[in-house]
Amino acid sequence: MAVSMYPISVPVFVKHLNGLAGCLKKAQALYAEKKYDEATLIHYRFYPDMFNFARQVQAMCDHAKTCTALLSGIEAPKYEDNEKSLAELIARVEKTVAFLKTVQPGQIDSTEDKAITIKMRDRELNLKGLELLLNRSMPNFYFHATTAYDILRHNGVEVAKRDFMGNA
């Protein structure tokens, strides 16, 4: 079992994206059964200046696909950030997973020293591949994944840690 860039990145993203897709499907079933308005969940946020639920899911997807694209040099698909239902959010997660699965281990491995430049609004960020993964992509990915999960739990969706872990 070798430690290299691929096993510590893409499969981790895929595992938790699949986990979140399962959580979203449970939410969809509950909201349909109870005739709850999905918009109340889509727009829910823990504090006025935090991302709402839809943006948490979008950001989780984007950190996974952007990291994978930057490391591999393969252009990532662009999404419009206009999801308005759980079905649309599930579709976004699933197309993100489909993109990640097109990338082969050999296209990610050995990118730990690759020079990466990220254009921010007001500056450029220069990082090596491993720094991108450990200091930016992975913590943000987990941050948005967990916050999305916490919002589901807080709104009464019956999901458990094994769903988050992608083990359900």
Added chain:
Amino acid sequence: MAVSMYPISVPVFVKHLNGLAGCLKKAQALYAEKKYDEATLIHYRFYPDMFNFARQVQAMCDHAKTCTALLSGIEAPKYEDNEKSLAELIARVEKTVAFLKTVQPGQIDSTEDKAITIKMRDRELNLKGLELLLNRSMPNFYFHATTAYDILRHNGVEVAKRDFMGNA
């Protein structure tokens, strides 16, 4: 920049534990200034069957120290899980960081294939070192770190993503 077990584990734990310690200190200052009862935060939970805030912080610390102990073979300090104030939670985070810093890179590197056995309530879990880190310790660490952060934000503590990232 080599990819090996140490850089993808202990420094990640330390960075976000320091980040959370900073968040806890901001919470402490706010609750003192506003004369809020810290117990309302310590006991806050997003849903009745989720961990409360204190247990989120305890679990974050424990996943970091247990993973580090299992990989290195160095016994981790035991904590009593009896923190009742922000000051006590800060002390727990700080003593966890102090333990992690006693472990040297050479004691963690090359443990990716190490056979690890975890005693669960009703069974044993057998994992290799890298599986422990990627499939158990790191996702749980980030899960509890983020949920603790989200609880602080939801309760009005003015922390930001850079605090979570340990960059503040």
